[in-house]
Amino acid sequence: MFGRMIKGILTRQWKKMLMIGLTIALGASLATAMLSVMLDVGDKINQELKAYGANIIVSPQEASVIEDLYDVEGGDKATKAYLREDELSKVKTIFWAFNIVDYSPFISTSVKLDDGSEVKLTGSWFNHHLELATGETLDSGIRNMRSWWDIEDGDWIDEQGSGAEGECMVGTELAKKLGISVGDSLHVTGNASAADLTVKGIFDAGGDEDEYIFTTLDTAQAIGGLDGKVDTIEVSALTTPDNELSEKAAKDPGSLTIKQYETWYCTAYASAICYQLTEVITDSTAAPVRQVASSEGAILDKTELLMGLIAVLSMVGSALGICNLVTASVMDRSREIGLMKAIGAQNSSIILQVITEILITAAIGGAAGFAAGIGFAQIIGQTVFGSSIALRTMVIPIVIVAVLAITLIGCIPAIRQLLKLSPTEVLHE
Amino acid sequence: MSLLEINNVSKIYGELHALDKVSLKVEKGEWVAIMGPSGSGKSTLMNIIGCMDRPSEGEVLMDGIDIAKMNQKELTLIRRDKIGLVFQQFHLVNYLTAVENVMLSQYYHSIPDEKEALEALDRVGLAGRARHLPSQLSGGEQQRVCVARALINYPEIILADEPTGNLDEANEKIIMDLFHNLHNEGTTLIVVTHDPEVAQTAQRTLFLRDGKLVRETVNENFTGEIKYEDWTENK
DSSP states (O other), X not given: OHHHHHHHHHHHSHHHHHHHHHHHHHHHHHHHXXXXXXXXHHHHHHHHHGGGOOSEEEEEHHHHHHHHHHSOOOOSOTTOOOEEGGGGGGGGGSTTGXXXXXXXXXXXXXXXXXXXXXXXXXXXXXXEEEEOTTSOEEEESHHHHTTTOEEEEEOOXXXXXXXXXXXXXXXXXXXXXXXXXXXOEEEEEOSSOEEEEEEEEEEEOSSGGGGEEEEEHHHHHHHHTOTTEESEEEEEEOOXXXXXXXXXXXXXXXXXXXXXXXXXXXXXXXXXHHHHHHHHSTTEEEEEOHHHHHHHHXXXXXXXXXXXXXXXXXXXXXXXXXXXXXXXXXXXXXXXXXXXHHTTOOHXXXXXXXXXXXXXXXXXXXXXXXXXXXXXXXHHIIXXXXXXXXXXXXXXXXXXXXXXXXXXXXXXXXXXXXXXOOHHHHHTO | OOSEEEEEEEEEETTEEEEEEEEEEEOTTOEXXXXXXXXXXXXXXXHHHTTSSOOSEEEEEETTEEOTTOOHXXXXXXXXXXXXXXXXXXXXXXXXXXXXXXXXXXXXXXXXOHHHHHHHHHHTTOGGGTTOOGGGSOHHHHHHHHHHHHHTTOOSEEEEESTTTTOOHHHHHHHHHHXXXXXXXXXXXXXXXXXHHHHHTSSEEEEEETTEEEEEEXXXXXXXXXXXXXXXXHO
């Protein structure tokens, strides 16, 4: 009989339940969309923020000391300290490896051109393919981390294609000075060897780099006689904005208590990531590029907060809507409920019936809303980020629990009305 | 021991005495009518007899048990087990068919039995309309479903509030014939009405005015037969 009653109300009075279903669907769709965007926004924002380049720079410890003491950049001297190329893969093994979204090593050396002029040749990764021990793959390099470069002619060096070792990219100022264009050959002589590099592209970086030649890491090392050596590593990492704890730790991690240390170490502060990088790269020091690091973290946090707030507010709005609609529905059915009480129904039986009706409606509305929410998320993804939003599995249980909770909370005022309802008040009207 | 015994029952709302020290007895198998003008306390008395309300004062003994002090849950159980209600406005659940409306009473009482519910509808002449929704039934048919629902659990008392108030003459006769049959089968009937003709069909009529029981008449000529010829002329 219970099933017949539920079937009766849902099939014969579906119009009354439709509004409740639509309200739940709306809430669920907004929550699904916002949660999906919120959980995926890190990656999306990160893609956007890559345009601002690295936010952490790892350099050799000794070079850092010289720079700190004399406020000068270390020259291309025999005494200069280097990082080890064979340790580059360790960058993606630290505790916050997942937050490191891109990184690239740099090695610089002076080379002489045919006209006798001396220019700076920088070797780096362009789109270097990494297969990490974790099974993760990453195409890392300055192609992502120098996304503001304007390629005026030609193209980026493609490390995954053939012949990348003999190619270079030339800054626009140097190209003008030398009168070279894409496809020309540039003869360079370094400390160890000479090479003919084909100009693959001419870029406008809007700075000092416009006077440099960029080539692959291996090529620059070979020319400069710097095999296995790296000057610096630029790291693009997703970080949490600094606070008092992170600032204290950045000055001296030893000053932290064990509990503070654990909190700091297990939070993606730029200083914690820097610290962990120095743990895996021998004789290195890592420093955040403050403005970029804090801006990235702050933007990400604010965006996530905004999305989260919209998700919560949409569910609260939905709960209020359900409150009103279910209460109105109970009042509208007061005679029916009064009659049920008059012929022997206990309050518990009626509450069970009302909640079952609403929960079934919520399940249907919630499922429809979830499907619509995935669609909304894709619209947001395409409109704002120009790419699709990945559906995280955890959104499903969150939305189910949220729909269940708001539906039950939304029923509370109606149940209170229902308990107060006396058959004598409604049956003699 | 009387089936129902009411002693000095009052229902007071502030200054208003909706019922004022009313006492009455109803024996098992009796057909009693309660009459009175609007505001006389008929509905209040019906609510108290029907266990839908509690008196402010006095005692209400049903099968010797005082129900006046019972809580709402206990009253619901008494109402479910001992009383069948028939309303002037029918009060059927509009999304359930006729047979489902009858089964609803069984569901809250014990176990729904569709066959038994169909038999109850057959008793009131509605076997062919069992699968119809209330909106597809006439007023008289809806009231017959209401009677079938009231008698499905074999209650000790059928309590009817203006059962013919919303019916035309033909349907009025059908309902009164149903009551007549129920009475002949030994069911106790208490009918609240303002219609003298309906009241005259009962064995005994109690008159209420301003919350007080002012008169009681016994139908000396009660045979159990309803003389509709006289009834129609009087109307």
